[in-house]
Amino acid sequence: MAHGTTAADEVAAAHRALAAAGQADMVWGHAAVRDPEGRGLWTKASGWGLEEITPERVVLLSDDGEVLAGDGPRHIEFHIHAALMRARPDVGATVHTHAEATVAFAALGVPLRPLSHDAVPFLAPDVVRFTGTSDLVATRALGDALATAIGTANGCLIPGHGMVTVGPDVATAVMHAALLERACRIQLSAGGGGGPVVWSSDADVAAKRRNLWTAAQLAAGYDYLVRTADRRFGDAAHGTDVHGG
Template sequence: MTATFSDSKADLMARAQADMARHLQDSSLTVRQKVALTCRILFDAGHDSGLAGQITARAEEPGTYYTQRLGLGFDEITEANLLLVDEDLVVLDGDGMANPANRFHSWIYRARPDVNCIVHTHPFHVAALAMLETPLVVSQMDIAPLYDDCAFLPDWPGVPVGNEEGEIITAALGDKKAVLLAHHGHVIAGAGVEEACSLAVLIERGAKLQLAAMSAGTIAPLPERLAREAHDWTLTPKKSQANFAYYARRALAAHADVLSES
């Protein structure tokens, strides 16, 4: 005899969340290892654009973060060749220099203490949507974590190496998890590396779906109440951890060198 068929949806969701907290284990990976894995995960997901794009995550000391070395592609990043930099992009540990465009990351970190990882890439479908000066439209369940959580910057400020671009991008992002940058790409501002990586994968899928749907007809909006419910259900730390663990297993199988210490 079933004991749950008369339970409300809210009760079933709460029970599932509690079960996930028990059964989905926290990662034993370091932040540095997660950043290196994110570079490989996103490369495999089509986020490479030559040497463009940056992935950063707050490090242990306040005002410092990990990022990749300028001159290396996402597919070349390992745990060992990541840099530790301060807010002025001075290298504190590692060889080489950071991408000068990392400056706007420093602005976001200062403005958003809730953000611990930033992903900025130019994936193909996001870039195509950006060329149309069209905001991301979330109208499918898989992309629900970005529902009402992706801002839009309609004016391209140019190459983001100045403090002006830091101010502009940070203001456009506001309190959202993401921002689509016209004529550019996207920025994800995650609570952690797992969340940022998961949302970066999703925003490219969302842009691909949107372009396909736009070519076939008019996109129908999601019912707001249900869309917000789906957003809150899918955007939880445990869901992000599970997503990232899956992506990491795939990356480790394909890129045995990613956690190399030398």
């Protein structure tokens, strides 16, 4: 597995891992990695699906969206990533997707409950929701407002739109996206059965917050998603043709 050798490799692997986690919405949604040399952020070029991203299909953007390296247009919503990286020195990677379960769950307008391990990183005590707009986060001001709403949290739902997650590294940001989507999907499933009525106690949640999602567990889950992407979509890191899956 040759992911993670450069920022371009790392951000390409992040997109493919998100596809393996079921976060695709055709060509929309993107991850970003902070440039280790301080020039801005690496993200995908627009026009490609998550699983189609190779190191050749990523761009280095300045804080105000200038394409500094790579080919292809940038996404309009790069402001989400730029704002979070300005606001959060602890954040090294960010994810924005339109994962279906997060959109459906946010539309219910009910608290996210700890029905499984997946919700734990987001409960303080409920998941944050950015309600400034459900339109595109297409300006610096909207990006900043979203970053303010997230505060120190690991992510947020954007009702009517999608979700955002962050992490100190790409493995954590992608795993946070996978966990938030699963948490929403599980609660939707329970709702379909008339629930939920039973969930983890506050004490259990506090213990789980310490015990569950260690850096090692997050890295193990992320590595699994990268391997899954390589099997499902072809091993882009080794030049195999990308094909549908």
